[in-house]
Amino acid sequence: QLRLQESGPGLVKPSETLSLTCTVSGGSITSNSYYWAWIRQSPGKGLEWIGSIYNSGSTYYNPSLKSRVTLSVDTSRNQFSLRLTSVTAADTAVYYCARQFGIPNWFDPWGQGTLVTISS
Amino acid sequence: DIHMTQSPSSLSASVGDRVTITCRAGQGISSSLAWFQQKPGKAPNLLLYGASGLASGVPSRFSGSASGTDYTLTISSLQPEDFATYYCQQYYFIPITFGQGTRLEIK
Numbered sequence: 001q002l003r004l005q006e007s008g009p010g011l012v013k014p015s016e017t018l019s020l021t022c023t024v025s026g027g028s029i030t031s032n033s034y035y036w037a038w039i040r041q042s043p044g045k046g047l048e049w050i051g052s053i054y055n056s057g058s059t060y061y062n063p064s065l066k067s068r069v070t071l072s073v074d075t076s077r078n079q080f081s082l083r084l085t086s087v088t089a090a091d092t093a094v095y096y097c098a099r100q101f102g103i104p105n106w107f108d109p110w111g112q113g114t115l116v117t118i119s120s
Numbered sequence: 121d122i123h124m125t126q127s128p129s130s131l132s133a134s135v136g137d138r139v140t141i142t143c144r145a146g147q148g149i150s151s152s153l154a155w156f157q158q159k160p161g162k163a164p165n166l167l168l169y170g171a172s173g174l175a176s177g178v179p180s181r182f183s184g185s186a187s188g189t190d191y192t193l194t195i196s197s198l199q200p201e202d203f204a205t206y207y208c209q210q211y212y213f214i215p216i217t218f219g220q221g222t223r224l225e226i227k
Contacts, residue, residue: 046207046219047209048218049215049216049217049218060214064121096164103214104152104211104214106154106209107164107166107209109165110163111163113163
């Protein structure tokens with residue numbers, strides 16, 4: 001059974017860079033046709049798609065975040081990662097990683113999520 | 121961005137009730153719609169895709185339909201474990217967008 005697990009700091013200072021990693025187990029990140037996505041959820045903005053990446057490194061980003069987001073993939077470790085620069089309090093959210101059945105498409109399954117708080 | 125409007129935002133119902141939640145897309149999305157269930161402290165869980173396709177392991181009391189830009193999630197007979205928040209998601213356009221959620225509470 002495929003499982004995804006987010007990891008990274010739970011507290012980031014304003015103006016700094018948020019970095020998270022998603023580790024995939026029970027399946028290969030190089031499986032054909034699947035993209036790997038980041039989604040966040042905050043009380044103020046609800047669920048927000050951040051971006052998606054293929055195992056080749058091909059990416060799609062939400063235009064609202066594109067200038068600050070970089071996704072990357074490490075096939076040797078079966079991981080993919082998120083970097084979000086110049087964070088503010090508005091970036092405080094639960095961050096989820098998920099598998100995506102092609103782009104654009106639905107998400108299944110999701111990781112358990114990790115809360116990232118932006119505060120000094 | 122495609123705006124997805126869910127209604128109602130909250131709903132009280134009893135075990136055994138039939139419940140309907142609606143999601144209206146800001147423009148046509150050709151049934152490229154998924155429904156998720158989320159319980160407190162947990163990640164969203166896929167229920168339906170393609171507006172009416174049942175995800176693996178999801179009980180048959182969950183069903184979906186489409187009419188124009190309106191999409192409906194129906195739970196035929198509420199069970200205690202169904203009390204949760206439900207979200208729709210369109211995947212026809214990028215950026216992918218979600219509805220604001222419908223909280224289903226016990227009456």
